[in-house]
Amino acid sequence: MGEFELIRNFFAAAPCAQGGEGVALGIGDDCALLAVPPGEQLAISTDTLVAGVHFADPCDPFLLGQRSLAVAVSDLAAMGATPVAFTLALTLPTGTSDWLEAFARGLNLMAQNCRVALVGGDTTRGPLSLTMTVFGRVPTGLALTRSGARPGDLLCVGGELGNGAGALPLVLGQRTADAAIAEPLLAHYWSPQPQLALGQALRGRATAVLDISDGLLADCGHIALASKVGIRVERSRLPLSKALLAFLGQSDAEQAALSGGDDYVLAFTLPPAELPSLLADGWPIHVLGQVVAGQGVILLDADGHDITPPIRGYQHFRETP
Amino acid sequence: MGEFELIRNFFAAAPCAQGGEGVALGIGDDCALLAVPPGEQLAISTDTLVAGVHFADPCDPFLLGQRSLAVAVSDLAAMGATPVAFTLALTLPTGTSDWLEAFARGLNLMAQNCRVALVGGDTTRGPLSLTMTVFGRVPTGLALTRSGARPGDLLCVGGELGNGAGALPLVLGQRTADAAIAEPLLAHYWSPQPQLALGQALRGRATAVLDISDGLLADCGHIALASKVGIRVERSRLPLSKALLAFLGQSDAEQAALSGGDDYVLAFTLPPAELPSLLADGWPIHVLGQVVAGQGVILLDADGHDITPPIRGYQHFRETP
Structure with missing residues (x-):
C-alpha cells in the first residue's frame, strides 16, 4: 500500500x-x-x-x-x-x-x-x-442569494467586523499583544464560527445575504451589483470589538472592518419590518446602513459626508511570484 | 477588478x-x-x-x-x-x-x-x-458500487485496455510513432470517453463496477477487497488495440493493460445470466475472468498457471520531490 x-x-x-x-x-x-x-x-x-x-x-x-x-x-x-x-x-x-x-x-x-x-x-x-x-x-425556493436587495432595506451584519484582518499581524508574527487582546483575535482568525443558525433564521426574511470574506465594502459591492441597487454604509455604526480597538486604535480598526476581509460574519439586507422580531429573538444584528436606488457602495461619515475610498477586496498577505 | x-x-x-x-x-x-x-x-x-x-x-x-x-x-x-x-x-x-x-x-x-x-x-x-x-x-438504490461482486460472477471490461499507459511515452515526447499508431493512442490519453451509457445500462445488472484508473489488476484488487471475494484474471483474454500492439509488442502491451492505468474503461462483475442481453444490445463487453470465493487477485496464463505479479497501481510519471 x-x-x-x-x-x-x-x-x-x-x-x-x-x-x-x-x-x-x-x-x-x-x-x-x-x-x-x-x-x-x-x-x-x-x-x-x-x-x-x-x-x-x-x-x-x-x-x-x-x-x-x-x-x-x-x-x-x-x-x-x-x-x-x-x-x-x-x-x-x-x-x-x-x-x-x-x-x-x-x-x-x-x-x-x-x-x-x-x-x-x-x-x-x-x-x-x-x-x-x-x-x-x-x-426549495428559500435559499438566500445576493440578488434580492431592494431600496428601503436595511444593511445589517451578524457580528463584529475587522477581527479577522486585525489578527493577521499576530498570525504572521509581525506584532505581539497581551493575551487579553491576542487571544480573541487569534481565536476569530483560526476558528471562525460559520453563522449557520442566523442564516437559517434569515430564510424568508432577508432579501440578500453573503458572508464577509473580501471585506465589508467589497462584499456590499457584490450585493449592490447582483441586486442592481446602491448601498450606503455609515462608518460610525461599525461594530468593533474591544480587542480590535485596543490593538489597532479607532481609525485602523475601522479600516480593518471596512476592507480587511476574513470576517465570515453574515452581511444582509432586510426589510425594516423584519428587524424587530429578529432582535427580539436575540440575534446579534447591527444595522450599518441602507439600500438605495442606484448602484455601487457609498461610505458616509457621521456628518453624512461621502468618504468612499477606492474599494478593493481582501489582499492575500503574500502572493507567490 | x-x-x-x-x-x-x-x-x-x-x-x-x-x-x-x-x-x-x-x-x-x-x-x-x-x-x-x-x-x-x-x-x-x-x-x-x-x-x-x-x-x-x-x-x-x-x-x-x-x-x-x-x-x-x-x-x-x-x-x-x-x-x-x-x-x-x-x-x-x-x-x-x-x-x-x-x-x-x-x-x-x-x-x-x-x-x-x-x-x-x-x-x-x-x-x-x-x-x-x-x-x-x-x-435511489441503483448506484453501482464496488462491494457487490459474488463468486460465480464474470469479470468484464467495457473496452480495450492499455491505450492510456501506452500513450505515455508519446505524451512525454520520449518516443515517436507513425500517425496510424500515435493518433489513436494520443486520442485515448487526451480525450478519454467516460462510459456513461454503459454505466447506466449496468444498473440493476452488474454487481460491482469501477472505472480503471490505477490499472486492471490494482482496480480488480479494489473490487475484491470491497466485495470480500477473489478475482481470477486470464491474461490471454486481454482486449488490446491494434495500435497498442503495433507500438509496444504483445508482452509490453499486456503489461500496459494489466498495470498501466489511465484507461477510464469500466471494469465490472456480472452474473453470467446478464451477459447475453448486454451483448445483444451491442455493448463492447469483454469477459476477462471470474469472481471466486477467497480474496485478492490472481493472474492466470493460457495454461491456467498462476503468474500473478506484485500488484502495484499506476505510478505517476514523475513525483515532485
Missing part, C-alpha cells in the same frame, strides 16, 4: 468520515451518495486555500484544519443552508503522520461543530494546498 | 456555465443550487490533477481541459450516474489569456459531450493544479 493510500485510509477512519444524516454512501467508492429530501435542494460551494497565499507556510496544522473547513462552511451559512457533507482534496509535499494527525484533529473538531461529514476527496503529492467542497440542504 | 476576478468572470461566461437540467442556480453566488428529483440521489466525486505529477508541465491547455473533466466524469459513469454539474478549483501561477482561452475551450467541449454544467469554483494563485468535483444523479 502506497503512502497516499495510507493517507486516504487515515481520513476514511476519521470520526467525521463515519457518515451522517443525508449521507447514503461515504468514502471508499468511485462516488459518495447524498440523499436530498423532497422539497429541498443541494447547496454547493468550493474553496481553495494555497500555502503562502491564503495561509502562512509553515503553520499549525490543527488550526489550519479547523479554519479551512469553517471558511468553506460559511458559504453554506450565507445561503441559509444546513450543512450535510464535504469533500477534501489535499495536496501535500510530504506526508508526515504528525502533520496529518493534527490536521485531521482540527478538521474533525470543526466538522463536529458544524455537523458535517467527510464523504470523499483526493490526496496528491505537490505544493501544499487544500480544496474543500461543502454541501448543504435548503428548502 | 483584479486578475482573478476577471478569470472568474471569464469562466462564468463560458457556454458550459449557462446552466442545465437540474441546475437551479449556477455560478456567481455563495453557493450553487442543484435540484435532485424525488427518487434519485446525488453522486459526488473529487479529483485533483497536479502539474508535474498527473500531467506534464507545460502541456497543451486545450487537451488538459478536455482530459481533466473526462477523468472526473468517468467516476460518475462507474456509479451508473447521469452527469449534472461540476465545480472547478483552478490554481494558476500566472494567468495568460491564451492559456485560459484554450483550457476553457477544451473544458467546454468535454462538458458539452458529457452534458454537464459548470456551477462554481475558485481561482487562486499558486503552482498549477486543478481540482474538479463532479455531480450526477442516480435512482
Whole structure:
C-alpha cells in the first residue's frame, strides 16, 4: 500500500468520515451518495486555500484544519443552508503522520461543530494546498442569494467586523499583544464560527445575504451589483470589538472592518419590518446602513459626508511570484 | 477588478456555465443550487490533477481541459450516474489569456459531450493544479458500487485496455510513432470517453463496477477487497488495440493493460445470466475472468498457471520531490 493510500485510509477512519444524516454512501467508492429530501435542494460551494497565499507556510496544522473547513462552511451559512457533507482534496509535499494527525484533529473538531461529514476527496503529492467542497440542504425556493436587495432595506451584519484582518499581524508574527487582546483575535482568525443558525433564521426574511470574506465594502459591492441597487454604509455604526480597538486604535480598526476581509460574519439586507422580531429573538444584528436606488457602495461619515475610498477586496498577505 | 476576478468572470461566461437540467442556480453566488428529483440521489466525486505529477508541465491547455473533466466524469459513469454539474478549483501561477482561452475551450467541449454544467469554483494563485468535483444523479438504490461482486460472477471490461499507459511515452515526447499508431493512442490519453451509457445500462445488472484508473489488476484488487471475494484474471483474454500492439509488442502491451492505468474503461462483475442481453444490445463487453470465493487477485496464463505479479497501481510519471 502506497503512502497516499495510507493517507486516504487515515481520513476514511476519521470520526467525521463515519457518515451522517443525508449521507447514503461515504468514502471508499468511485462516488459518495447524498440523499436530498423532497422539497429541498443541494447547496454547493468550493474553496481553495494555497500555502503562502491564503495561509502562512509553515503553520499549525490543527488550526489550519479547523479554519479551512469553517471558511468553506460559511458559504453554506450565507445561503441559509444546513450543512450535510464535504469533500477534501489535499495536496501535500510530504506526508508526515504528525502533520496529518493534527490536521485531521482540527478538521474533525470543526466538522463536529458544524455537523458535517467527510464523504470523499483526493490526496496528491505537490505544493501544499487544500480544496474543500461543502454541501448543504435548503428548502426549495428559500435559499438566500445576493440578488434580492431592494431600496428601503436595511444593511445589517451578524457580528463584529475587522477581527479577522486585525489578527493577521499576530498570525504572521509581525506584532505581539497581551493575551487579553491576542487571544480573541487569534481565536476569530483560526476558528471562525460559520453563522449557520442566523442564516437559517434569515430564510424568508432577508432579501440578500453573503458572508464577509473580501471585506465589508467589497462584499456590499457584490450585493449592490447582483441586486442592481446602491448601498450606503455609515462608518460610525461599525461594530468593533474591544480587542480590535485596543490593538489597532479607532481609525485602523475601522479600516480593518471596512476592507480587511476574513470576517465570515453574515452581511444582509432586510426589510425594516423584519428587524424587530429578529432582535427580539436575540440575534446579534447591527444595522450599518441602507439600500438605495442606484448602484455601487457609498461610505458616509457621521456628518453624512461621502468618504468612499477606492474599494478593493481582501489582499492575500503574500502572493507567490 | 483584479486578475482573478476577471478569470472568474471569464469562466462564468463560458457556454458550459449557462446552466442545465437540474441546475437551479449556477455560478456567481455563495453557493450553487442543484435540484435532485424525488427518487434519485446525488453522486459526488473529487479529483485533483497536479502539474508535474498527473500531467506534464507545460502541456497543451486545450487537451488538459478536455482530459481533466473526462477523468472526473468517468467516476460518475462507474456509479451508473447521469452527469449534472461540476465545480472547478483552478490554481494558476500566472494567468495568460491564451492559456485560459484554450483550457476553457477544451473544458467546454468535454462538458458539452458529457452534458454537464459548470456551477462554481475558485481561482487562486499558486503552482498549477486543478481540482474538479463532479455531480450526477442516480435512482435511489441503483448506484453501482464496488462491494457487490459474488463468486460465480464474470469479470468484464467495457473496452480495450492499455491505450492510456501506452500513450505515455508519446505524451512525454520520449518516443515517436507513425500517425496510424500515435493518433489513436494520443486520442485515448487526451480525450478519454467516460462510459456513461454503459454505466447506466449496468444498473440493476452488474454487481460491482469501477472505472480503471490505477490499472486492471490494482482496480480488480479494489473490487475484491470491497466485495470480500477473489478475482481470477486470464491474461490471454486481454482486449488490446491494434495500435497498442503495433507500438509496444504483445508482452509490453499486456503489461500496459494489466498495470498501466489511465484507461477510464469500466471494469465490472456480472452474473453470467446478464451477459447475453448486454451483448445483444451491442455493448463492447469483454469477459476477462471470474469472481471466486477467497480474496485478492490472481493472474492466470493460457495454461491456467498462476503468474500473478506484485500488484502495484499506476505510478505517476514523475513525483515532485
